[in-house]
Amino acid sequence: MNTPNDLLYAKSHEWLRLEKDGATVGITDHAQSALSDVVFVELPKTGRKVKAGEVVATVESVKAASDIYAPVAGEITAVNATLPNDPGMINREPYGQGWLFRIQPEQPNPTGLLSSSDYTATLTR
Amino acid sequence: MIPFAGWNLPVEYTGLLAEHKATRQAAGLFDISHMGQIRVRGCGALAALESLLANDPAKLRDGEGHYSFLTNEKGGVLDDLYVYRLGSEDFLLVVNASRHKEDLQTLVQGGHPNVKFIGEPGQSAGLALQGPKSEGILLRLVPEGTLLPAKNHLIQTKIQGMTAWVARTGYTGEDGFEIFTDTESGPKIWNAILEAGKKDGLLPCGLGSRDSLRLESGFPLHGQDLSPEITPLEAGLGFFVDLSRPRPFPGRAQLEKAKKDGVSRSSIGLVGQPNQPPPRHGYPVFLDGKQIGVVTSGVPSPTLGHGIALALVTTPAPVCGQDLEFEVRGRRIPAKVSPRRFLPKK
Numbered sequence: 001m002n003t004p005n006d007l008l009y010a011k012s013h014e015w016l017r018l019e020k021d022g023a024t025v026g027i028t029d030h031a032q033s034a035l036s037d038v039v040f041v042e043l044p045k046t047g048r049k050v051k052a053g054e055v056v057a058t059v060e061s062v063k064a065a066s067d068i069y070a071p072v073a074g075e076i077t078a079v080n081a082t083l084p085n086d087p088g089m090i091n092r093e094p095y096g097q098g099w100l101f102r103i104q105p106e107q108p109n110p111t112g113l114l115s116s117s118d119y120t121a122t123l124t125r
Numbered sequence: 126m127i128p129f130a131g132w133n134l135p136v137e138y139t140g141l142l143a144e145h146k147a148t149r150q151a152a153g154l155f156d157i158s159h160m161g162q163i164r165v166r167g168c169g170a171l172a173a174l175e176s177l178l179a180n181d182p183a184k185l186r187d188g189e190g191h192y193s194f195l196t197n198e199k200g201g202v203l204d205d206l207y208v209y210r211l212g213s214e215d216f217l218l219v220v221n222a223s224r225h226k227e228d229l230q231t232l233v234q235g236g237h238p239n240v241k242f243i244g245e246p247g248q249s250a251g252l253a254l255q256g257p258k259s260e261g262i263l264l265r266l267v268p269e270g271t272l273l274p275a276k277n278h279l280i281q282t283k284i285q286g287m288t289a290w291v292a293r294t295g296y297t298g299e300d301g302f303e304i305f306t307d308t309e310s311g312p313k314i315w316n317a318i319l320e321a322g323k324k325d326g327l328l329p330c331g332l333g334s335r336d337s338l339r340l341e342s343g344f345p346l347h348g349q350d351l352s353p354e355i356t357p358l359e360a361g362l363g364f365f366v367d368l369s370r371p372r373p374f375p376g377r378a379q380l381e382k383a384k385k386d387g388v389s390r391s392s393i394g395l396v397g398q399p400n401q402p403p404p405r406h407g408y409p410v411f412l413d414g415k416q417i418g419v420v421t422s423g424v425p426s427p428t429l430g431h432g433i434a435l436a437l438v439t440t441p442a443p444v445c446g447q448d449l450e451f452e453v454r455g456r457r458i459p460a461k462v463s464p465r466r467f468l469p470k471k
Contacts, residue, residue, distance in 0.1 A: 036137060036140055036141050036142070036333070037141060039403070039425045040400070040402055040403060040425060042402060042454075058402070058454065060402060060403060060425065061141070062142065062145075062333065062337050062424060062425055063136065064405075084400055085400075
C-alpha cells in the first residue's frame with residue numbers, strides 16, 4: 001500500500017496534507033482499495049465548521065457506504081467539484097486528483113494524527 | 126475475505142465491477158461450496174418433500190429442477206432453495222449456507238424414517254459458471270458429444286474426468302451452469318474452468334458481484350428479501366407456491382387465505398437516479414411523505430448506472446412508474462417504482 005511520507009493520517013483512513021494556506025483531505029490508498037470501485041461521493045458544504053472526528057462526507061462503492069471523518073477541527077474551504085462526475089478518481093489517484101475537500105484547521109499544529117509509518121503499522125496489526 | 130455463515134468467503138478477486146461486467150458480457154466463475162447440498166433418498170423421499178416444500182416436487186421429472194421454499198406454520202420462508210430430481214425417490218436440495226443446519230433439522234423432523242437426508246456443511250463443493258460464454262467454455266471440458274442440460278435441468282457428466290452434476294441454473298440472470306461435486310474434485314474443476322475460460326475473458330467472482338448481479342435480476346436474498354417473517358406471496362414469488370395439489374405443507378392454509386384475501390405487504394422494485402446516493406438495505410421508503418416500508422436489498426447497479434432496490438411496502442402498493450422517496454442519512458432521495466427484474470430477461 002502506498003502511504004506518502006509527507007502526509008498525516010487518521011486511524012479512520014483519511015489523509016491530511018498541511019499547506020501554507022490550509023490543508024487538503026482525502027482517503028488513503030488502503031481505504032480506496034478496501035472500498036473498491038467508488039460510485040458516489042457526498043461532500044460537505046463549504047463554510048461548514050467541523051470538529052475533529054465529525055462525519056463530513058460519505059463515499060459509496062457498490063459494496064457499501066463509508067463515512068469520512070474530519071481529521072482536524074476547522075472550516076471547510078473547498079470541495080473537489082470533479083468527484084460527483086468522476087468518483088472513480090478516488091480509486092485512481094487517492095492522493096492526487098481524488099482529494100475530497102480542503103479545510104482551514106483551527107490549530108496550526110494538529111494533534112492525534114499518525115505519521116506514514118505509524119499509519120502503515122495500524123494496517124498490518 | 127469476510128466471515129459468512131461459518132465460512133470465509135472472498136468479496137472480490139480482481140474487483141467487483143470488473144467481475145460483474147465479465148459475468149454480463151463473457152463469463153464469471155463463483156465458488157458456491159458454502160451453499161448446502163442435501164441429498165434426499167429412499168422410499169418415500171418424494172412424499173416427504175411434498176409435505177415440506179411450497180412448490181410441488183411431484184411436478185419434476187428426472188433431471189429437472191425448480192425453485193421452492195421451506196415454510197413455517199405462518200407461511201413465512203425458513204429458506205429458499207433449489208430442488209433437483211436426480212431420479213426416482215432421489216433428490217438434491219441446494220440451500221442457503223446460513224440455513225443449512227436448520228434445514229437439515231426441519232427435513233429430518235418432517236421426513237420419514239426410511240428417507241435419508243445426506244449432506245452436512247463442508248461435505249461437498251459447488252461452482253457456478255455464469256455468463257453468455259459459459260456454454261462454450263464448459264463444452265471444452267466435458268466428453269465430446271455431451272449434450273448440456275436445458276434451462277432448469279441437470280445431467281451427471283464428467284468434467285476433465287471428474288464426476289459432477291451439472292445444472293443449467295444460477296443466481297445472476299445470465300445463461301450458465303451450477304456444478305455440484307465432491308470436495309476433492311471441486312478445486313480441480315475450478316482451476317480447469319479458469320484456464321479454459323481465460324481467452325474468453327472469464328474472471329473468478331466473489332460475493333460482491335454475486336450480490337449486485339442477483340439484485341439486477343430481481344432475485345431475492347434470504348435474510349433480507351425473504352425471512353421467516355416474510356411469505357413468498359408478500360415477496361412476489363407466489364408463482365413458486367403450488368396451492369393446486371392435494372397434499373398439505375407447513376403454512377399452506379395461511380398462504381391460501383392470503384392468496385384469497387390479499388397480502389398486507391408487498392415487495393416492489395425501486396429505481397433511483399444517476400448521481401444520487403443509492404438505496405441500501407434498511408433505508409425507509411416514503412410515499413407522499415408517509416413511510417410505507419423499507420428497502421430490503423439495494424445497490425448502485427453497475428449495469429444501469431443508478432441505484433436499484435427491492436422494498437417491502439404496505440398494500441395497496443404504489444404501481445410501476447409512480448414516484449416515491451427513500452431516506453439516506455436524513456435526506457429524502459427521489460425514486461420510481463419499477464418491475465422487480467431491473468434488467469431485461471434473457
